Amino acid sequence: MSEPPQYPPVDPTTFDLVVIGTGLPESVIAAAASTSGKSVLHLDPNPFYGSHFASLSIPELTSFLNSSSAPPVSLSSSQAADGATEDPKFSIINLSCRSLYSDVEISSLSPTLLEECSRKFLLDVSGPRVLFCADKAIDLMMKSEASQYVEFKGIDASFIGDGNGALSAVPDSRAAIFKDKSLNLIQKNQLMRFFKLVQGHLRATAAAASTIDENQNEEGEVQEAASMISEEDLESPFVDFLTKMQLPPKIKSIILYAIAMADHDQENREISKHLLKTKDGVDRLARYQSSIGRFANAYGPFIYPIYGQGELPQAFCRRAAVKGCIYVLRMGVVGLLVEKSSGSYKGVKLASGQELFSNKLLLNPAFTISSPSTSPADPLCVKSPHLTVQTVKSKVVRGICITKRSLKPDISNLLVLYPPQSLYPEQFTPIRVLQIGGNSAICPVGMFVLYLLALCEDGAEGKKLLNGAMSALLAFPDCSKSDSVVHDENVSQTVGSEEGKPALLWSALYVQEMQTMGRSDFITSTPTPDGDLDYSSLFDATLELFQTMYPNTDVFPETSSSEEHGGENLES
Structure with missing residues (x-):
């Protein structure tokens, strides 16, 4: 096991808020808290920003999914400082990392071809995701000024798909x-x-809600009522x-x-x-x-971040850093500091052994709090903080595919939707497929990444849904023929000739658990990525969480420069 990096002690040691994990909800709250004048320490045990909203290379994504699908691991505080004496004032409640992913299946059908450029991809962990141009998520990015740190590309077209592989443009x-x-x-x-x-x-x-024209005539009121x-x-x-x-x-x-x-x-x-x-x-x-048409260089209703959706949490992290938030990556938290006399949360113990203090703690949804005691006589058993988190029965099955041809000639970025029963009779949920090309800097030019999503009850059902969409859109190598995978340079020609479909070069399928937010006293857990195509519900839940944590605090108060950065980071 490699030794953790040696960091100088964090200074100061007391904060208003400690945040663990740099996912999008955690990053928005860190930025909002920092903007409101709170002192914030933002930690992440990963070497990258974004957590479950990150954009990663192929090796990084493979490692992250496999590690995140392992059985829960207790982060014992004894690992942090061997030989340390017991603190007479505080008890340590261990944190546990639980699995959010299951049924992880990664296939490389063109290993030689992808080996040369595997680190040139930026693959979204919680794709597919887009932003509506007129959505509240865009308004929040403008208001917070996080829009200064991210650029976007428009999604060129949307299609309805069927089981025969036909794609019909959405008449919107x-x-x-x-x-x-x-x-x-x-x-x-x-x-x-x-x-x-x-x-x-x-x-x-x-018009009915407007109070601008209080003297509207009766005829106008009748016409309006008839239109409603x-x-x-x-x-x-x-x-x-x-x-x-x-x-x-x-x-x-x-x-x-x-x-x-x-x-x-x-x-x-x-x-x-x-x-x-x-x-x-x-x-x-x-x-x-x-x-549609809100931004000059986005002709459809959707936009997508250049360099992947992992740019969104980074944009809010940059905003938080400008406001004084301190960031430390590759730094885990092994336990919570709980006062022995009262059982109250007081702070965290880092993997480095350092103890830090805070008024509130915000946790990435992969972290859970271990039970400190089973003895009713122990005050910690009664008073220590525990998160009550409700797991949603529905799950999200996600897929990522890499090809060398677009689903539609001359269209790089597009969205495909399969309505229920469009692929087979037992398909009771829509399937969404987002194709992003090299012009968005998430893969080499001439290659394309497809993100697939569907809601499901279990892994077998979910994979059947995505495999149905993949079979309708892509050509698969015949693994019984040795030359179908060996000659990588010919894959797109020999395999992709099937009905003119692009050849599948690499794929990842995995099922993600969904859960609601958890809260207990001064400790809060953020929600998992949901199954929506856009960010609206996620931002709603995040802002609601912030208002619960700080009920008398404005979220990103208006500034004179907030509207100046609206669409200037949209690229054609």
Whole structure:
């Protein structure tokens, strides 16, 4: 076992907040706390920023997934300082690292080709992820000024896929609807009328809520009321409202899964867990359409960080550092300092043996607190902090594939969505596939990375979902033929000739557990990466967590320069 790096002692030794892990939620909270004047120490046992939101090379990702899928390990404080005398004032509660990943399966179908450039990839651990151009995540980055430290590329196109490998463009705007050759004239008119209805409802709702024109005439009020969707319809399932609007199945599927981004089958009431309400569906449509054209160099609704999503936590870390936050990587925390007399949390003990003190502690979701005692007579058994974390039954299955050809000629960055039952009858959840090319600096030019995601109950079910999408999109080498894998330079020609599909060169499939936030007294745990395509819910949960920790503190107070950096880091 290699010796941990020798660090000089951390100075000062007392902080308002100690944060363990540099994932996106931890980094946002560290930046918000630092901006509000709190003294913050930010630690990470990894040699890189981002934790479960990092972008890593192939060797780094392989090592991280394998180590993170191992059985839970107790980080005993005895490992930190052999021979140290027992502290008369504090007891040490050990931290444990638990596994967030399972069913890890990594395959290299072109080892020689990838060996030459394996460290030139930046692969997202929790992909696929994009940002809506008009999303609150973008607004938060502007407000916090973290947008100064990250640049973006637009996602060029979105497609709906089927089991035959066909990809149809998502008609998400007036121009796209009229260009779409897969829709007949009646379907185009139906879709246009529905979009106009939604836009009219949004305008009427905004006007009704506005107090600018208090003298609006009665005729205008009647017109607005007629344009609004009824309250009864807003509370009904969105799929029922689409049926009421007499939209055909194909149009409903596009709206539900490619624009409103529903996570579950909305048609099958027997298995559907979350039926999207009409009011939420309308809000999602509004976000989608308002995202189109917001930035000059992003023609669609989505953008993606250059150098990978790992740039987002780093951007907030840089912002926190500007405000005085102290960062130490490769530094683990082996235990919590708990006062013997009261059982109260007081600080942490580092792997170096140093003891640091803080008012609050924020933990990466992979860390859990070990039970210090089982004796009722021990005050620590009753008073020591324990995190109550609820594990979500649904899991997220994620996949990463590397190819040398794009799924669509001349399109580098694109999104593919497979609605429920589009690949096979037992597919009850949508599958999302994000392709990113070398122009986003996450892989060598001429190569492409595909990120796949689906919600599942277990690993076998999840892998069946992703394998279905991979089979529809990619060509696989025939492992029974020795020359199918040996001659790497010919892989894209010999294997990719199957129906013109790109050849799969490397893949990783893994199942990630999801859990809610945990909180106990002065210790809080951040949420795991969720199964969403965007960051909206994650940022909502993170900001809610910050307000719970600091209820009387503004989150990134407005400054005169906040709006100056809006779109200047978008690249064409």
